[in-house]
Amino acid sequence: MDESNAIVIFGASGDLTRRKLMPSLYDLYRKGRLPKNWRIVGVSRTDFSDEAFQAHVEAGVKEFARSMYDARQWAEFAANLCYFRGDLTHFEQLQGVDRMLCEWEDGRQGNRLYYLSIAPNLYEQAIANLGAADMVHQDHGWRRVVIEKPFGQDLASARALNQAVHRVLDESQIYRIDHYLGKETVQNLLVFRFANSLYEPVWNRNYIDHVQITAAETVDVGHRAEFYDKVGVVRDMMQNHVMQLLALVATEPPTSFAAEAIRNEKAKVFQSIRPIRPENVAGCTVRGQYRTYRDTPGVAPGSTTPTYAAIRYYIDNWRWQGVPFYMRSGKALAAKSTEITIFFKRPPHVMFPMPEGAQLAPNYLSICIQPDEGIEFSFQAKVPDTVAEMRTVDMSFQYEQSFGAMAIPEAYERLLLDVIKGDPSLFTRSDAIELSWQLIDPILEAWQSKHAPPLSFYESGTWGPVEANELIAHDGYHWTHGCGQEGEA
Ligand SMILES: NC(=O)c1ccc[n+]([C@@H]2O[C@H](COP(=O)([O-])OP(=O)(O)OC[C@H]3O[C@@H](n4cnc5c(N)ncnc54)[C@H](OP(=O)(O)O)[C@@H]3O)[C@@H](O)[C@H]2O)c1
Structure with missing residues (x-):
């Protein structure tokens, strides 16, 4: 069956997305390393149109990507870049993201990478809502969640976060990132x-x-x-x-x-x-x-x-x-x-x-x-x-x-690619x-x-x-x- 690969970045308007994630994805695209039928969906509360979001990302790519900016390749890349204005603390809004993805997946094997580039105090709620919105089951493609650092403030909070995450996800779906x-x-x-x-x-x-x-x-x-x-x-x-x-x-x-x-x-x-x-x-x-x-x-x-x-x-x-x-x-x-x-x-x-x-x-x-x-x-x-x-x-x-x-290459290039390939060696x-x-x-x-x-x-x-x-x-x-x-x- 044909498959699709969606990279959903929660925290799309933020600093990490602008400086690291998008430039790395652009570099991967230029190296021909993104999987076939890919699409990037940015999610955050800022009021961006698709075009405004693309312009925001383009500025970051020009400044931070390792490879030279190339207008033609940028246009090809940007054509696969869209934005969903949403608050992940409301699971109904995540259902909106899900509907958008399902429509695009169009019955294909829909693999999805969810990147939580959000403040640590939102990790637990974001994952609970992904579960509540029924977005993590793996019946029609894999679902993997990248969790940024820091993971906890101490042992008790790290344990509590692990427990909360395991209520929704299998350990094999979790990629705790340490970009080092x-x-x-x-x-x-x-x-x-x-x-x-x-x-x-x-x-x-x-x-x-x-x-x-x-x-x-x-x-x-x-x-x-x-x-x-x-x-x-x-x-x-x-x-x-x-x-x-x-x-x-x-x-x-x-x-x-x-x-x-x-x-x-x-x-x-x-x-x-x-x-x-x-x-x-x-x-x-x-x-x-x-x-x-x-x-x-x-x-x-x-x-x-x-x-x-x-x-x-x-x-x-x-x-x-x-x-x-x-x-x-x-x-x-x-x-x-x-x-x-x-x-x-x-x-x-x-x-x-x-x-x-x-x-x-x-x-x-x-x-x-x-x-x-x-x-x-x-x-x-x-x-x-x-x-x-x-x-x-x-x-x-x-x-x-x-x-x-x-x-x-930028560390995030390798790490993003590993998540797409399902290799957790470099994740904790x-x-x-x-x-x-x-x-x-x-x-x-x-x-x-x-x-x-x-x-x-x-x-x-x-x-x-x-x-x-x-x-x-x-x-x-x-x-x-x-x-x-x-x-x-
Ligand atoms: N920046 C770095 O270099 C760096 C390095 C290592 C690790 N990290 C980790 O990466 C994560 C993100 O860091 P950052 O520096 O990018 O933070 P940031 O610039 O503050 O970005 C946070 C993002 O979260 C979004 N957001 C906040 N509340 C939301 C909600 N309720 N629903 C949907 N989106 C929401 C914000 O967008 P809206 O306000 O538009 O909703 C924004 O896009 C953090 O966990 C941080 O510890 C960052």
């Missing part, structure tokens, strides 16, 4: 580890000394202050993006590239991470705030919301016992950089003459997620024309050099979401208790509070940033 997982560099982590024979034998406590994961932003909270003040860096960045990176670094080899095999192994990592007890939270975490944060309109007076956090975790399994994992993330920092650095142990014996008290620098592998996507391996080399003087040098892989400047399963909240919750709770470390302040444009340096220096290390550049100013 759609980044090429993040996907490459599994290839790097498991498609090369060199690294896996040393990817364990016998050779790896410690791991650092940094997700640093230069931007401050800006116009998102009111939202951000209720959330903070741990909920905004750590619970989702940074924890996902940790899981990919630490996972055991999945038995196959199948979604469930990968998701099972990631869940096991979360199960193995040692929870931080309240009485230990001051020794294992740092919470910071940039100095001018409280002056931002929308931030509560005297707010203690952290804009910076550093956390040390241990993973209690055979592979990682005793290896510290340091994670940090913050706003208004010195550089925009997301990277994972794996530090290897120093050689057990040094036969080269070295100054008294000096140590060999460790080998380390920097996996740059963004912005300079690539991988660098730093090792010791002999300085020419010396007896045995050594210096750290790099072997470097840059995506841009190897695959071309335009090689890296319900148990993994709850497990990561289970680890993050005790920290957030302890930060509200007598065990809380003091809130540390830092200047914008620096690498965060000195206490974060002390956290890692206490174990004999220092933070690194920037592939190939050791140490921080």
Whole structure:
């Protein structure tokens, strides 16, 4: 039977749709990757005609799509783009969307992707109403629902949301998005580890000394202050993006590239991470705030919301016992950089003459997620024309050099295509979401208790509070940033 493929975006007038979803769909169209008989339906309350909506999307595509704007191809794309003015809190209005889709599907096998690009407090109602409007049964084609981040504010709310979602949808219909997982560099982590024979034998406590994961932003909270003040860096960045990176670094080899095999192994990592007890939270975490944060309109007076956090975790399994994992993330920092650095142990014996008290620098592998996507391996080399003087040098892989400047697609392109194909590998399963909240919750709770470390302040444009340096220096290390550049100013 002939089939049709509808992509229904709830929140069609919003920022994410304009900046990411529509430009990604346009790029997919230009690459010929959208399925046959496709159509995009935008739904929100703003009063757009189809033409006004198309013009709104066109401006976003011109600004944000990776591919060059092409008037002819845009016209072809726009011909499949329509708008439905509706409020998803009223299920009768969703029935209107359903009627519109049924008419277009015209008895074909009607596959539908519903993208919830709406505020998190609307997820539950939106899904309940999709159910009430009888729009999620799969008798005549698949029905898949993409849920944006954040998924919950803590374990209790994430659990409640999972339960509410499962009342209407089967887990196989749910795609909880974390766009970090759609980044090429993040996907490459599994290839790097498991498609090369060199690294896996040393990817364990016998050779790896410690791991650092940094997700640093230069931007401050800006116009998102009111939202951000209720959330903070741990909920905004750590619970989702940074924890996902940790899981990919630490996972055991999945038995196959199948979604469930990968998701099972990631869940096991979360199960193995040692929870931080309240009485230990001051020794294992740092919470910071940039100095001018409280002056931002929308931030509560005297707010203690952290804009910076550093956390040390241990993973209690055979592979990682005793290896510290340091994670940090913050706003208004010195550089925009997301990277994972794996530090290897120093050689057990040094036969080269070295100054008294000096140590060999460790080998380390920097996996740059963004912005300079690539991988660098730093090792010791002999300085020419010396007896045995050594210096750290790099072997470097840059995506841009190897695959071309335009090689890296927008993460949403890959993720949207995966939903259409029904591949949930890069989406978070319900148990993994709850497990990561289970680890993050005790920290957030302890930060509200007598065990809380003091809130540390830092200047914008620096690498965060000195206490974060002390956290890692206490174990004999220092933070690194920037592939190939050791140490921080
Ligand atoms: N923006 C980003 O870069 C980004 C990044 C990661 C995750 N996210 C997540 O993506 C989601 C959307 O974010 P956003 O930044 O695009 O938010 P936004 O700009 O505020 O857009 C929200 C959308 O929801 C629509 N909406 C609100 N109430 C509605 C209702 N009752 N019925 C139908 N539509 C309704 C709004 O349109 P009307 O007012 O016209 O109804 C608007 O189109 C959020 O969950 C956010 O956390 C966003």
